[in-house]
Amino acid sequence: MAPLKSWLSIPPDSDFSLSNIPFGIINSKNNSTEKRPAIAIGNHVLDLKAFSKANGFSGLPSLKDPLTIFSQPTLNAFAALGQQTHNSVRSYIQDIFSESTSNPQILKDNASLQKEAVLPKHETKTHLPMQIGDYTDFYAGKNHAFNVGSMFRDPANALQPNYTHLPVGYHGRASSVVISGTRIRRPNGQILLDKTASPPHPILSPCRNLDIELELGCFLCASNPLGTPIRIGAEAEAAIFGFVLMNDWSARDIQTWEYVPLGPFNAKNFGTTVSAWVVLPSALEGFRVEKMQNGTEVLPHLREARDDSVYDIQLEVDLTTPEGDTTNISKVSGKHLLWSFPQMIAHHSIGGCPMNVGDLLGSGTISGNSERGGDLGSLLEACQGGKKEIMIKGMDVRKFFEGWGYGYYSRGLWGGWGEGWLWGVCGDY
């Protein structure tokens, strides 16, 4: 399929081509305090409030009251309208920006609205795209679960018996989810340095083994009442608003000491970063591939009619040192998941748990399994639990984040259509 052509200048290598059209929340120089919805295209964004105010959606009469929907400080109201509306708005915007648009008078030939609503991206600032009621982190990256389980136990018992029967997950801390670029402070916490001392003598210390976890995040656009599950299949698929990149910052030393028996807590709740632009499932339709093989026959509430329910999209992680040297430490496809998001949604709600518009689900860390390496989603795996040093530019080596001031940058190519910026500066106390 030839790429769609736009009258707007879009750099050929842009992740925000006319085929993508992801949604986010911005403010601009003109509106420095008022957040509003926007889409990203090339090096620009379209301010959807300004566009609605100027009757930009007059060619899409099925969208009722766009000005109200796009005057909100989050995407929740838009998400709640459902996938059919998301897709018709995306298609309409694709048409409006097309070289051969059927509505040239709306924007292509309307210089004053272009000036008002089509803003250079660098003059805008992005914000958390959704109001997140609850956040849940899964553990569906089987290679990651295997690598970590092998380290803590042994390869023969790396995966727990339940792992292939259900998508293991835990409730995260919604208040600690932040937008790409937010400074994350290196957390203080209880750490057990000498694991052989009896009785144990934990200390309170800034985390020494600060790690990243490369994940896909999924925002929901549906709700279910208490006691009524969202069923696998069309119902669970329709609950997906879109995808972001996610960094589940992890304090490994705090985690090891605290997590028995109720799971990770302070090791995770000091910050989880998501990218700014939410990519709709319709934009990723062409990248569906089969999820990882599961030798176990799953129970009916998790059985999908089709196996191609994950996406073969390229994810990358770069590390930038305080001196500014950047090293790529991972390139991995998003397909390395044993469970799809529709399966996670169906399992999450099977007991009646109410899901809501704006809820965030994390996939779990995505790692590949190549022999050559370079496709791992966490430093814990890359440094083999602290046994191996990771070469980075600037003639330096690392295991975890040491000292002050690291950049973490993750880029999801989405097959050429998407981008995420995750960055954190970690200052000691």
Add this chain to the structure above:
Amino acid sequence: MAPLKSWLSIPPDSDFSLSNIPFGIINSKNNSTEKRPAIAIGNHVLDLKAFSKANGFSGLPSLKDPLTIFSQPTLNAFAALGQQTHNSVRSYIQDIFSESTSNPQILKDNASLQKEAVLPKHETKTHLPMQIGDYTDFYAGKNHAFNVGSMFRDPANALQPNYTHLPVGYHGRASSVVISGTRIRRPNGQILLDKTASPPHPILSPCRNLDIELELGCFLCASNPLGTPIRIGAEAEAAIFGFVLMNDWSARDIQTWEYVPLGPFNAKNFGTTVSAWVVLPSALEGFRVEKMQNGTEVLPHLREARDDSVYDIQLEVDLTTPEGDTTNISKVSGKHLLWSFPQMIAHHSIGGCPMNVGDLLGSGTISGNSERGGDLGSLLEACQGGKKEIMIKGMDVRKFFEGWGYGYYSRGLWGGWGEGWLWGVCGDY
């Protein structure tokens, strides 16, 4: 101290004496759709919106704009004003209702406002008192942790090494917290019946081991920014808005299979019930007692200046069968906690996790340790993991909730000043 006397008729055994004055959210026959704040007193409530509208707070000029604060559908705006304001409002209302009030013209001698704002409790309906951003459940009931650990491991290794060093907790599901009286559906979930089969063969089934957990809930009235902990002492104490009773419904068979390695998930997120009336810490000041002895010297961020940071208040659990027979199955003091709520708050935020006004913390199940029994906070402990039957009225026995239609009723005397109603009907699919 002689009990305070009111001009309003308050039954002598009422939990809502003039010494309590708990806050909640109601609607009434007059205002069937509009939720508003209220306080409970005897068999009545005072509608705080109606009271504000009629200038009822004119004798408390330090309270700015009471009509706006008390026109909200939750207590969050009131909570955010801080403890000094909560206490002055409580004292003012105590004075207004006192036999010897200094402001008789406001309510005592104002029959028309009495008619409008002092409503019979049975003509009102209660609602979730706070908008809950995040909910965290701790595990601070040491007797419960010991009993459960003894069952799953052995008494010598019942408590994990971290247990006496930090308040163990996990993030819960805020969307599943419901108000007393809400029908809870018996959850479906994955259950492993034959624990010896290899490979394992879990089934999907309605929960067979449905349990209760008697807990204290604590609502917060303070916020901290990402990266800045709430410190132990005055700062953590000032973050407490008030207390409720809590039932952390638990599906034991689902929990056993799913919880390794990331903690409880679907076993908990089908519903958590809280009582309607939030009791302020100032109302419980006289009931402070020392928390449980901790042989371990705790780290500085958990060190409290005073040890009397838990409350000796009587908690009770009654079970009502579908036939209507009610049996008291537990009477236990709220003091059986190894960690106080200020310690939980300090630990939760030590790594920088942002807490918010309206957040809910659960204490963990509260069990006593008497030899005679009858003071356990869960059926799991009362039936010794399924080994022993619990006698209930109606010539019947139970281990967990079986079949359809149970009532669970928990009453917290708060030393004579408080009440909670927790109830659930569990219907199979």
